[in-house]
Amino acid sequence: MAHNSPFDRSVYTRANERVGCTAPTYRWEDTVGLSRRCLPGLQNHKLHTVTDELGIDFFNHHDAFADAVACAEIVQVLSQRAGHAGFDELWPSQPTAGAVRTARRTNRTRPPSGFAGRSRV
Template structure:
């Protein structure tokens, strides 16, 4: 399968507060490229979010805004693109809220949530959190809540599922986002 795995970290509970983003590009079930960037959300950071991901306000002072990054990201979010995330409603929601907040056009793309695929294909797991699924599939998750490590783990989860269960077990769970 060809797809892009993505993950956001946010500065606060606000969906418009993206402070880091990673994309992991997969072609023919092989990771071929990645992109990681800090983002200046131009908003305050909540101490709880900082505890989770370790990104502080001073870390993003010189980082680009999401609007400045979007020109490089938009080609990955097209009607022909499959974009996946672990807990995709969160990441898709951050993308939509941030684009709307910055008056940028919302893309149409195909989305797949690896929480849903994991629930369907590995119902025996005690839960379907990223770290639990990664451990069950023997995937190394270096730093949970680091956007790049999380996106890598998500990509490897779907690669594992495609290899073990086949694409036909996964494609019914794909949704169109617009």
């Protein structure tokens, strides 16, 4: 689970490819899509906007662990609000990541925008 999980999935897949591995098949869920469905009136669905709306305490945004905790808390709050017993009720059944087609860029010589100063995957 991640906020904008298609991005995370593409990085994960690409990193595995770079080292010659096939990425394991996992279930990927996205709190951006979830927040769009459950909180349609928000100005935007950025992670900090969603956490503010749900009353989730401030966290160190863009820290991987803090972002993961924030996503878990989003799921917990939205699940409780909807009266669901658990995680699986928030998302319709989906195939695992291995069965989902992801866009791939080839022959990339520069990292995508937003990666300035970070090592490439």
